[in-house]
Amino acid sequence: MASPPDLVAHPDLAPRAERIRVSHLCVSYHGAVALHEVSLRVNAGSICGLVGTNGAGKSTLFKALMGFVRPSQGDIRINGLPLRQALRRQAVAYVPQMESVDWNFPIHVANVVMMGRYGGMNLLRIPGRDDHRAVRESLERVELWPLRHRQIGELSGGQRKRAFLARALAQGSSVLLLDEPFAGVDIRTERLMIELFQQFRAEGRSLLISTHDLSHITGFCDEVILINKTVLAYGDTSEVFTEENLARTFGGSPAQLLTSPGLEPRLEPGRQPWRSEP
Amino acid sequence: MDPLFWLLEPLRHDFMVRALLVSALVAGVCGMLSCFMTLKGWALMGDAVSHAVMPGVVIAYALNLPFALGAFIFGVGSVAVIGYIKQMTRIKEDTVIGLVFTGFFALGLTLISKVRSTIDLTHILFGNVLGISGEDIRQTVLISVLVLVLLLLFRRDLILFCFDPTHARSIGVNTGFLHYLLLSVLSLAAVAGLQTVGIILVVAMLVTPGATAYLLTDRFDRMTWIAIGSAVLSSVLGIYWSYWMDASTAGCIVLVQTGLFVLSFLFAPRHGLLAQQRR
Known part of the structure; x- marks a missing residue:
């Protein structure tokens, strides 16, 4: 694998043991609890699966990590910094679900990737030499540079995904939130x-890859977070990915789950959520 | 008829020159905004705001204030009311929009029939660009320039806001500000537009050029230029047409706009009807 040139140049990408730390996070919408006492950590240089049913709080956790929701309690640190500060440094990039993008929008690939740089630009968003270089490097890495002038809807499915990954790269973020990337x-x-x-x-x-499809997790995720309103388990995939844990995450056997991901979760009241400390 | 005569004879009248200049400016600015309206899906919101400004215009005239001020307050106010009702009840948004703007419009209609003033209802409803007064021209030009400057300053942010608001928020762009900026600009443009074509048809100025351009190109900058061009062309042609036929100016302007849209709908090289059928 070619070693990437900008790795050490970017301060937020310097190797650190801990990338994300969430402590005792609680989020509720209009009195309804979405996340309760969520604590977890994600290491630097890791691929972490975020697994739970629909409505288990995956997207709420993403929103919390992007600073969209005000937690009623708890603390989020990224690269050791308080969330706000980390967000200002463009530490977090969000890669949207492909269904949520308007593919008919009159915009071409390079412009989408350039939008990754807006956070660091002046108010008029006039790109400088660094911005153009970052866009070019990002597009070259995902092999879309020759297609940079295409309207985004003219890309194939795989190219579309790569265009948005390039935007996250151009943003220079150390944390990537991917919403159902394999749908x-x-x-x-x-x-x-x-x-x-x-x-x-x-x-x-x-x-951090949110998914309700388990087949991807064992393949390439180093770490897994099992979530159902609270963190049921997190840590190394091999340790966390036990049948017992999955049954508690989805309220059924995993085999059943692969055919019906929308099963209602069952949590026994009064039982302490089990946690594996890495 | 000699085409040169057709073109030049109306220009002997000052009111025609004024009307052409004012409506071209207004149309250009509204055309630019219409790109954002089309892509954001805010046509109904444009309709709502343009109707809701009516009581503001009436009150402003009655109190001898600039009509733009009253219109702006009621335009933004109506949107705030729509947002509030939507948030507090389970009624769907299009229903809320429908009931709020008709309520405001009815208020304006009632006020105009009771408040003693010099304003003419038909001028507000259908525009009066041929008889526009000096004071109204000043305000309209001021508003148009303000809208133009705001759209140019925040152009890239607004495109991002229309395309991917989640990403915008995640990189620290203030999307709440952009939302209200676009609404304010919409209210202002509606007031400017109602001078030319009136409240009823102003939404055409805010939607049609953008839709026409959207079918013709896949690039935002070109879309903007096409929208502005088609809007300006429509207003100029419309005014000439109304002059020679002695027909409603607002009607003619919007008819030309609609005609250009139909042409684009049929013959657009990639997204037109014929191109799609050939595929």
């Missing part, structure tokens, strides 16, 4: 994406 992806694209993810990991970035 509707063919095998070839999936392999290509996993290859990219592994490169990102080698550079010290941390990827």
Whole structure:
């Protein structure tokens, strides 16, 4: 694997043991609890699966990590910094679900990637030489540079995914939040994406991948967070990914789950959530 | 008829020159904004705001204040009311928009029939660009320039806001500010537009050029230029047409706009009807 040149140049990518630390996070919407006492850590240079049913709080945790929701309690630190400060340094990039993007929007690939740089620009968002270089490097890494003038809707499914990964790269973030990245992806694209993810990991970035499809987790995730309103378990995949834990996450046997991901979660009241400390 | 005569004869009248200049400016600015409206899906919001400004205009005239001020307050106010009702009840947004703007419009209609003033209802409803007064021109030009400057200053942020608000927020762009900026600009443009085509048809100025351009290109900057061009062309052609046919100016302007849209709908090279059928 080619070693990426900008790894040490970017201060937030310097190897640190701990990328994300969430402590006792509670979030509720209009009195309804979305997340309760969530504590977890994600190491630098790791691919971490965030697994739970629909409504288990995966997207709320993402929103919390992007600073969109005000927690009623708890603390989030990224690269050792308080969340606000880390966000100002563009530490967190969000890669949206492909269904949520307007592919007919009159914008071309290079412009989408340039949007990753807006946070660091002046108010008029006039790109400088560094911005153009970052866009070029990002597009070259995902092999989309020749297609940079295409309207985004003209890209194939796999190219679309890579365009948004390039935007996260251009942003220079050390944490990537990926929302169901494998939804509707063919095998070839999936392999290509996993290859990219592994490169990102080698550079010290941390990827948090939300999914309700378990087949991906054992394949390439180093760490797993099982979530259902609270963290049921987190840590190394091999330790956390036990049948017992999965049953508690999804309220059924894992085999059942692969066919019906929308099963209602069952949590026995009064039982302490089990936690594995890494 | 000699085309040169057709073109030049109306220009002998000062009111025609004024009307052409004012409406071209207003149309250009509204055309630029219409790109954002089309892409954000805010056509209904544009309709709502343009109707809701009516009581503001009436009150402002009655109190001898600039009409733009009253219109702006009621335009933004109506949107705030829509947002509040939507948040507090389970009624769907399009219903809330429908009931709020008709409520405001009815208030304006009632006020205008009771408040003693010099304003003419038909001028507000259908525009009066041929008889526009000096004071109204000053305000309209001021508003148009303000809208133009705001759109140019925040152009890239607004494109990002329309395309991917989640990403915008995650990189620290103040999307709440952009939301209200776009709404304020919409209210201002609606007031400017109602001078030319009136409250009823102003939404055409805020939607049609953008839709026409959207079918013709896949690039935002070109879309903006096409929208501005088609809007300005429509207002100029519309005014000439209304002059020679002695027909409603607002009607003619919007008809030309609609005609250009139909052409684009049929013949657009990639997204037009014929191109799609050939595929």
